[in-house]
Amino acid sequence: MKKRRFSARNLILVYSVMILFVIAISTVVSIYFFNSVKNRSEDTGKKYDRYYVMIASDSQEDFWQSIYKGAADAGSEEGIYVEYLGDNLSKKYDGKELMEIAIASEVDGIILYADESEEMTELINSATGLGIPVVTVYGDNPISTRCCYVGVGSYNLGREYGKQLVKLAREYELSHTTASTYMNKQLNVTVLVDSYTDNSNQNLVWSGIQNAVDTENGTNTKINLSLKYLDNRSAFSVEESIRDIFRSEELSDVIVCLSETNTNCVYQSMVDYNRVGDSIILGYDSSESILRGILRNNIYFTMSVDTYRMGQDCVSALNEYNDTGNTSQYILADITPIDKSNINGYMNEMGEVLDGK
Amino acid sequence: MENKLRLKVVPLQLKLSAVFIMASMLIFIVNVFLIFGINRMIENMDAVYRDNMKLNELTVSIGNVQDNMTDYLNTKTTDSLELYYKSAQQYSREIEDLNGSITADNYEMLERNIRNMSEEYLRTAENAIEAKRGRNVERYSFEYDKATKLYDYINTYINSLNNARFKSNSVSFTNLIANFRIFELISLCVMLAAVLSSSLFVIGFTGNIIDPVKKLAKSADEIAKGNFEIETMEITSRDEIGVVTGAFNKMVVSIRQYIDQIKENMEHERQMQEKELRIEATLKDAQLKYLQTQINPHFLFNTLNAGAQLAMMEDAERTYDYIQNTAEFFRYNVREGNTTVLLEDEITLIDHYIYILNVRFSGDIKYEKSIETDISGVYMPSMILQPIVENSVNHGIKEMEGRGRIKLRVYHDGEKVCVSIKDNGIGMSQEMIDKVLSGELTDEEKPAPAGAHGIGMDNVIKRIRLFTDNEDSVAIYSEGEDKGTEVIIRLGITGGEADV
Missing domain, CATH: 3.40.50.2300 (Response regulator)
Structure with missing residues (x-):
């Protein structure tokens, strides 16, 4: 007798498997879609x-x-x-x-x-x-x-800037032997400050700088400190003010910036107006772009605040x-002063800290 | 096994219904799943923008509060106060739904701040209203300014939350749409698979049910062609088909049994007939032997021999011949054993018999003998010719007083040797001849066994037929009443020595 293809029992088995298959697929798909909709509010539990x-x-x-x-x-x-x-x-x-x-x-x-x-x-x-x-x-x-x-102790910050200016004056004296500026024995320093502020920080920094320059300058070069007020009353006016400096004026030898934004603006303007090397920038804060500026010798020094x-x-x-x-x-x-000499160590340290997090 | 059998006790209708229902069920389940999925999707889509709608309601509500407060502060009408209270109540109800706890979720934090600010706002607004009622101008304008500021902040917050929610909801919605497409595809595949598998299932199952019917039909066809030697079919199910198959199997077996029985019966009957014939033959033989031994033939033979010698001594030659012939006649009869004899011995016996009769009936019987062929080596059963001649004498010529004639003729006819005994006696009707040849002569019609040798014609005919194995070996001819009778016996030349 010819063997039959399916017995009734096998067919029932096949049927059960089919039902199970369908249920399994439905479950999997349901779970998949449920999750896809749900995942947006996951953190809310905490x-x-x-x-x-x-x-x-x-x-x-x-x-x-x-x-x-x-x-x-x-x-x-x-x-x-x-x-x-x-x-x-x-x-x-x-x-x-x-x-x-x-x-x-x-x-x-x-x-x-x-x-x-x-x-x-x-x-x-x-x-x-x-x-x-x-x-x-x-x-x-x-x-x-x-x-x-x-x-930040603003006065101390100012003194730190002042010390750096003295150091610069010394280097200046050594390097400029024939230049006319040497004959004048003057280092012109411009400190950028906000024109409008309710804050005494700037004043303290300014005092610190003056104090340090007065007390510690043992060189023959006179450090000529001046304030430059930046218009900060509206949103982008600071940047415009800085650009104005580069556009119109004879640049001083050193520009001191007291905020991250100012530092970045000065640095960028210097590059844009092709006046790299005309001035030395003392920056503030240790954002990535500023550190890069130091590595490229465009920024002389910055203050890193933790x-x-x-x-x-x-x-x-x-x-x-x-x-x-x-x-x-x-x-x-x-506050940590950063210049060419210690930037690599600082960056490694930062890298480790960031990796640690 | 038992379980399996129990499983199979299912009527055909139920089986077919089950197949249909199962196939439908499969598709039904798939459909339910699809509908469920689609519903879920729609629900999710709906939920996506529910938050935004809620926030919009919130904006409207706080707008009402602010407007009504301003209106009251402006006009101090009771209507506007009532409206203010209503809207403030409505708004405070609505902000209760907002999240009040601190979590990491940006949206929930925005909600929390909206809630807290709104509470502060409502307090401030209440203060402003109170101050207005108390006519404290300075106070209420202060509170009003504060409330207005808060109103602005809250609106900003609501807007921010609304925007943020809308942004993330748009992403969700895009995801949802993408998922919906995938879902569609999967659904289509599942649907196809379901249809395919249920078709396979139906084909398989119905095949399973129809298979025995096909086999049954094939078997029935075989039977219709007359082939009963088919295998019995296996009963695979206990449904109606199973019952029919069972009945069919039984029927085939029964028919086969009946056929066998009929064949057996026929064989039996044939054997019985043969046996009966043998019994009859032996009976006759016994009868013959009995008759033969009624007188002591040796005694008679010796007596007759003694008589013959006596007649010789007295020189009575005719007596001697007569007694001698009689003695020879009896000696033939007393031979032991051999029932097959030579034809010429039978003819010699006729010679003796005729002689005796002529002495008895004073030469009334004219006997002519003509041997026209070589008869040596032709055998035949004994005691055949003498009864025929005796019959002729008794029924033919006994009453004819000297005119009676008997003619014996032996001749060749093809392969056969024919012995013809013809008389000119009373003859026979054709009806009579047929009756004699078919052995249907009743006892009354039979001539009584005359004398010692009462061997009837039917016995003679049967024996010759048995001996020659040929129905036509005896023939009787008569042209009618008083026109004589001829009996012709056909013998094979080498008739064999079969024992008859």
Whole structure:
């Protein structure tokens, strides 16, 4: 008898397998699609105990980003969510408005780049009055009830610049033996400062520079210090002011910049106007472009502030205040001078720190 | 095995229905899955922009609060106050849905801030209203400014959140659309697979059901052609087809049995007939032997011999001849054993017999003998010719008083030697001849066995037929009443010595 192809039992088996197959496919596909829709809200599970906000002038600057990163990292380790306030809003607000927002939002702590205006003082006072501790960073408002200031010692910073100027004068003396400038024995230095500020930092830096130059210049070269005010009242006016310098004026021998933006602008203008080598730049902060400038010998020197650490200090000061009701009034950040001689070591160090994170 | 059998007790209708239902089920399941998937997709698409709609509602609500507050501060009407309270209530209800906890999610933090600011805003607005009622102009304008600022901040926040949500939702939506395309493709494949597999399944299963029917049809065809030697079919299922197959198997076996039985019966009947014939023959033989031994033939023969010698001594020659012939006649009869004899011995016996009769009936019988061929070596059964001649004498010429004639003629006819005994007696009707030849003569019609040798014609005919193995070896001719009878016996030249 011819053998049949399927027995009834086999067919039932085949049928069951088919059903299972269909169910399996449906399950897999369902899971796949469920996940694809769901994945967008994955982080939301994590809850935080406290909510700090950071309010600073320019959120794009590396300087501030680094501070924020330090604060955010320090915060997330201790269950604190730190937000760079205004960063994700559709409208730009200034520091005072952001303060109002922070107060109305009932945050647990504010890290503020303060100025010394009366309004700011009032806002800080009203915040602390509502139980919201305020830590000022980089810019202080000492007469307010802020609990702590985390920043750079501006006077010391100025002295550091001053020392570098003296060092430059010495080198200048040695190298310019025949040039006419040598005959004058004058080193013209321009310090770029903001024309409009409520902050005393600039003044302190200026004093520091003057002091260092006066006391430590043992050379025959006279260091001629001058201030150049940059118009900072509107958004891009600083950059325009710097370009004006390069366009119209005889450049001084040394240009001292006191912010990251200024340093970058001066450096860029110098390249654009083909005046590399005409002036020596003393920069500020250690953003990547500035470090690159040093490596290429276009920037003589910069001051690196440990901004990451500053951010961490802000959070720990707020925590301390929230927990104990008290914290130290001043926390000063480390400043490191960087020039051609130590840049490689510094970059390696930074690389390690970044890798470590 | 038992389990398997139990499994198979399924009527055909149920089986076919099951096949259909199973195939439909498969496709149904696939469809349900597809519908479910599509529903889910639509739901997701819907959800994508639900957040945005909620936020837009929020904007409208806070706008109402602000407008109504401003209106009241402007006009101080009870209507606007009522509207303010309503809208404030509505707004505070709405912000309750917003997230209030601190999480790492940007959107939720925005929500939290909106919520807190809104609460502050409502408080401020309330203060402004209170101050207006208390006519504290300085206070209410201060609170109003504050509220307006907050209103601006909240709107910015809502807008920011709305934008951010919309951005991420757009990404989600794009993903969703892409997924939907993939889903479509997969669905199509699954659908195709389902249709293909259920078709295969149906073909397989119906084939399984139809297969026994095909076999049954083939077997039935074989039977119709007369071939009963087919194998019995395996019963694979217990459905109606199984029942029919079983019945068919039984039928085939029964038919085969009946045929065998009929064949056996026929064989048996044939054997019975043969046996009956043999019994009859032997009976006759026994009867003959019995008759032969009724008198002691040796005694008679010796007695007759003694009489012959006595007649010789008394010189009575005719008596001597007579007794001598009689003695010879009886001696032929008392021969032991051999029932097959030479033709010439039979003819000699006739000579003796005729002689005796002529003495008895004083020469009334004219006997003519004509041997026209060589008869040496021709055999035939004994006691054949004498009864025929006796019959002729008894029924033919006994009453004719001297006119009676008997003519014996032996001649060649082809391969046969023919012995013809013809008388001119009363003759026979054709009907009678047929009856005699077919052995259908009843006992009344038979002439009574006359004398000692009462061997009937039917016995003679049967024996000759048996001996020659030929139905036509005896023939009787008569032209009618009083026109005499001729009996012709055809013998093979080498008739064989078969024992008859």
